[in-house]
Amino acid sequence: MRNISDIIEEHIKEILGNYGEIEIKRSEMAEKFQCVPSQINYVLKTRFSLERGYVVESKRGGGGYIKIVKVKPINEMELIDQMIEFIDDHITQTRSQAMIVRLFEEELITQREAKLMISAIDRSVINLSIPLRDKVRANILRAMLQALRYKR
Structure with a gap:
């Protein structure tokens, strides 16, 4: 059974698929899905992050509108290169998974x-202390992304 976050995410993606960019009102979305506005915030933060290819902007004033834009890379190589740059010298499991989902x-x-990629970067596999684990994860993810550059 799907949870409310999945349903909200699907609804927003459906609208974005038609327009590429939308403005929503947090309170109206919460009312539509019969949830609290913080649930909408949670979905936006976890499902519409930069790692997943979205830019989310809060528009102050005017009743709390939020603008969501789907960022499309010019080509596959550009996306992979952007992801490699985004990794830095360490990366969390959550951010890594978001990049893989994208x-x-x-x-x-x-x-x-x-x-397979998600399994390789899982905290249970990289059984090290947190600072070292995030560095090792970054190296593994970077190597996988480099391999994808030559996949096609």
Whole structure:
């Protein structure tokens, strides 16, 4: 059974698919889905992040409108290069997973490849202390992205 976050995400993506950019009002969305406005914030923060290819801007005044834009890369290489630059010298599991989900959504990798990549960067596999684990994860993810540059 899907949870409310999945339903809200699907609804927003459906609208974005038609327009590429939308403005929503947090309170109206909360009313539509019969949830608290903080639930909308949670969905926006976790499902519409830069790692996943979205820019979310809060518009102050005017009743709390939020602008969501789907960022489309010029080509696959540009997306992979941007992701490599985004990694820095360390990266959390959450941000890594979001990047892998975006690769899948952009159809650069298959669902099977995404699952393999997510498994390889999981905290249970990289059983190290946090600062070192995030550095090792960054190196692994960077190497996988480099390999994707030559996939096609």
